[in-house]
Amino acid sequence: MNKIDFSGTKSFTSTRNACALCAPLGATLAFRGIENCIPLVHGSQGCSTYIRRYIISHFREPVDIASSNFSEESAVFGGSENLKTALDNVIRQYHPSMVGVASTCLSETIGDDVPMALREYSASGRGDGVPVVQVSTPSYRGTHAEGFRGAVRSAVESIAKGGTSDGSINFFPPIISPEDLRHLKDILKDFGINGTVLPDYSESMDGGAWENYYKLPAGGTPVKAILNMGRASASIDIGLCVTAPLSAGRFLSEKFGHVFYSTGLPLGIEACDAFFRILSELSGNPVPEKYLKERGRLADAYIDAHKYLAGKRAVVYGEPDLATGIAQFIEETGVKTVLCATGSRGMSAGFSSSLPQIDGVKCALADDADFTTMLELCRDLKPDMVIGSSKGFYLSKNLGIPLIRAGFPVHDRFGGQRLMHFGYQGTQQFFDRIVNAVMEYNQNSNSIGYSYI
Amino acid sequence: MITVLDGRKNQVREKGRDDRPVECGRMSLAGSVSQRACVFCGSRVVLYPVADALHLVHGPLGCAAYTWDIRGSLSSGPELHRMSFSTDLREEDVIYGGEKKLRLALQELIEAYSPKAAFVYSTCIVGLIGDDVNAVCRRVSCEKGIPVIPVHSEGFRGTKKDGYSAACTALSTLIGTSEEKIAGEFSINILGDFNIAGETWIIRKYYEEMGVRVISCMTGDGRVDDIRRAHNASLNVVQCSGSMTGLAKIMQREYGIPFIRVSYFGLEDMSQALYDVAKLSCSGEMIKKAGNIVKREVSEIYPELQNIKRDLEGKRAAVYVGGSFKAFSLVKALRHIGMSVAVVGSQTGSEEDYEYLREICDEGTVIVDDTNPLELSKFMDDKGVDLLIGGVKERPIAYKMGVAFCDHNHERKIPLAGFEGMLHFAKEVHSSVMSPVWKFSPAYRLRKGIYE
Numbered sequence: 001m002n003k004i005d006f007s008g009t010k011s012f013t014s015t016r017n018a019c020a021l022c023a024p025l026g027a028t029l030a031f032r033g034i035e036n037c038i039p040l041v042h043g044s045q046g047c048s049t050y051i052r053r054y055i056i057s058h059f060r061e062p063v064d065i066a067s068s069n070f071s072e073e074s075a076v077f078g079g080s081e082n083l084k085t086a087l088d089n090v091i092r093q094y095h096p097s098m099v100g101v102a103s104t105c106l107s108e109t110i111g112d113d114v115p116m117a118l119r120e121y122s123a124s125g126r127g128d129g130v131p132v133v134q135v136s137t138p139s140y141r142g143t144h145a146e147g148f149r150g151a152v153r154s155a156v157e158s159i160a161k162g163g164t165s166d167g168s169i170n171f172f173p174p175i176i177s178p179e180d181l182r183h184l185k186d187i188l189k190d191f192g193i194n195g196t197v198l199p200d201y202s203e204s205m206d207g208g209a210w211e212n213y214y215k216l217p218a219g220g221t222p223v224k225a226i227l228n229m230g231r232a233s234a235s236i237d238i239g240l241c242v243t244a245p246l247s248a249g250r251f252l253s254e255k256f257g258h259v260f261y262s263t264g265l266p267l268g269i270e271a272c273d274a275f276f277r278i279l280s281e282l283s284g285n286p287v288p289e290k291y292l293k294e295r296g297r298l299a300d301a302y303i304d305a306h307k308y309l310a311g312k313r314a315v316v317y318g319e320p321d322l323a324t325g326i327a328q329f330i331e332e333t334g335v336k337t338v339l340c341a342t343g344s345r346g347m348s349a350g351f352s353s354s355l356p357q358i359d360g361v362k363c364a365l366a367d368d369a370d371f372t373t374m375l376e377l378c379r380d381l382k383p384d385m386v387i388g389s390s391k392g393f394y395l396s397k398n399l400g401i402p403l404i405r406a407g408f409p410v411h412d413r414f415g416g417q418r419l420m421h422f423g424y425q426g427t428q429q430f431f432d433r434i435v436n437a438v439m440e441y442n443q444n445s446n447s448i449g450y451s452y453i
Numbered sequence: 454m455i456t457v458l459d460g461r462k463n464q465v466r467e468k469g470r471d472d473r474p475v476e477c478g479r480m481s482l483a484g485s486v487s488q489r490a491c492v493f494c495g496s497r498v499v500l501y502p503v504a505d506a507l508h509l510v511h512g513p514l515g516c517a518a519y520t521w522d523i524r525g526s527l528s529s530g531p532e533l534h535r536m537s538f539s540t541d542l543r544e545e546d547v548i549y550g551g552e553k554k555l556r557l558a559l560q561e562l563i564e565a566y567s568p569k570a571a572f573v574y575s576t577c578i579v580g581l582i583g584d585d586v587n588a589v590c591r592r593v594s595c596e597k598g599i600p601v602i603p604v605h606s607e608g609f610r611g612t613k614k615d616g617y618s619a620a621c622t623a624l625s626t627l628i629g630t631s632e633e634k635i636a637g638e639f640s641i642n643i644l645g646d647f648n649i650a651g652e653t654w655i656i657r658k659y660y661e662e663m664g665v666r667v668i669s670c671m672t673g674d675g676r677v678d679d680i681r682r683a684h685n686a687s688l689n690v691v692q693c694s695g696s697m698t699g700l701a702k703i704m705q706r707e708y709g710i711p712f713i714r715v716s717y718f719g720l721e722d723m724s725q726a727l728y729d730v731a732k733l734s735c736s737g738e739m740i741k742k743a744g745n746i747v748k749r750e751v752s753e754i755y756p757e758l759q760n761i762k763r764d765l766e767g768k769r770a771a772v773y774v775g776g777s778f779k780a781f782s783l784v785k786a787l788r789h790i791g792m793s794v795a796v797v798g799s800q801t802g803s804e805e806d807y808e809y810l811r812e813i814c815d816e817g818t819v820i821v822d823d824t825n826p827l828e829l830s831k832f833m834d835d836k837g838v839d840l841l842i843g844g845v846k847e848r849p850i851a852y853k854m855g856v857a858f859c860d861h862n863h864e865r866k867i868p869l870a871g872f873e874g875m876l877h878f879a880k881e882v883h884s885s886v887m888s889p890v891w892k893f894s895p896a897y898r899l900r901k902g903i904y905e
Contacts, residue, residue, distance in 0.1 A: 014558035015541035022515025044608030046491025070609035089484030211895035
């Protein structure tokens, strides 16, 4: 893959139809993957409310995010008093096991020293001893993808402690679905691995029907488990684009001297093989029969469907880890990724040359992309399909080609929280969706109306 | 056990038990998980439906991203409002200032999209880094020959209401800039209807049938040129009074145009909205026509409403919406389908609004300003409601509690205004309350005393 050459396309100073959300969103999502943790956004009331609405539209679960609710006064004199009041109130009302504070462009611009405010807060005996983790997430510095990794990194930096190794393994996935997280935990169980997944919003963001209203939905990585992450024997970053300062796994392995692995999102046969190989190595157990069978079925499906997909061209976008994961996966199936785009800035650096070329076609890798620029590029790229979140409907509608929904947010379809992008099984589901989208398109765009394809 | 936070105790009242005024109009308590948004949100929602204007959000990415094509405000023509433009400020802009980026962004976008006007929304940090947005707007306006209007909507500068006010100020700079003179016939501007799912079109059709000329629907299927000549109208008809009364007052002061407040939700309020306009036209003919429309439309939906009412009779609702005028209408509309309101609140109501709510609600009704999910769940639980009316953020609260839900927010795709809207509303409520799915909700079973 080559970094995209924007020359010849009209480049705009503004961002038109952004392909990313702001950093605190990613941080709050990560915090909701910690058990009984309430996120608190240190900024305007709107920051937390917009984020809540966005997350709710995808997961369809209660998502309470507190705000320190800046006023004009706090913007001038500093927001630390508001932050402390907010902590008082949120701890009183929610009785959380942890509060995750994400800063905003507002609090960062006025230079609020959140760590100092938190030290003062606990020194004054307020907060009932509830741990407070803070992450710096001004949206002028990064997108939701970085906010997500940053929050995880902050959580381990401030909570994890060392000690005798307990033989466990830490896993740091990118933004994937609750269904993906459940599948990951099943895989670990089947390997006999004592794994800690952080964050784990598999239950908290996709829970059952309740008998009573819970202040915070159940589920998530317990704070105690994060505390023990320093005692693990290995840490694994999942995703190819995690930069060193945001890598929780790298931090833990360096601080506590255990093994560190970085592996791509296990999407597609080769990426899954690599991931399962690591699990096998670390557990000392062979890949369970069940997964070998899944792999077999997936390979069989690739073969069964290859004629439908041959030569198809796709535009792929999303957070760097997901977008690159999808691009690698579909190249295995004969689909060419003509554009792999992200609204983040860290993809091309992390992803460099690991993507194979097919038939000498050079795929464009675009950092800092927006959907309108992507649409303009598509006039030359002539894709047959678009793969990514619901926001790509804009491309799909304008180009008259199918959108295969994946990632976050999916808020124009039902069940985004149960879409799979992980493991052989997740790849299988994803693959079926892609093939079916092509078949459906062929069926609907053909005047004969074939009922047998 | 959920309790109301100390700092909020005076924002909650129960009719009959505590009839002191509801405290309101204040900033949300830090840490209270308010359902409100910010100043920017207030401005953005009011101006969003101006479909042939460029809407450029000046600031980092998030504010623009969250407001990309999320509202159901329809346009009969241009759809530039459905695009999301951001100056996407970066660290270097925060340090060195974003004026140059703003100017370039405006110049390029105006050239590429030929809008009739441009609104530039200042978000939180713009005020802090000291960008002179007014100066940039003036300069680009001169260069490009279209109005480029700054909207001072820094999120922390108050509440959503202050954002409404900033939007009204922005609109007022457009009004009266057209030379066009429209004289003679009785004419109105429709203010504060956002054409969600085509609602403005429904309302406009009624008024036009009465013989009223509609000069502009500023905030629903809005057009810059219509807004510029809006000062020609004989009357401003204001819905969503919390957001648009400010503009109506400006127009009264500057152009002597009187205004009335109306609501298009529910049978009484919809009818009243037609009668009030007809009366002010002083035309017997119009009053007669308004009567005919009401009669025709009501008789068309009445039988079906009666059928729905049979199923819903005696059920109880909680209502939590943005503006309190909508809450008034919903209390009345629910009565028409046999339901009473046990909990009612809004994000932005005034003391008088809550006083009026107390008048029209039953004894024991909880009246609340700027509530939060935990409080709301407690009130709903205490009162044993069968339905919650709110927006997307309230929906999961209802569903987890095994309570039916009706979306009455701006993201909905079904028109709930007008007479036909009343029928849609009744059907929406009915379809959720009467759904067979509730028997699988443990919370519902517990509430209804259904045991294995």
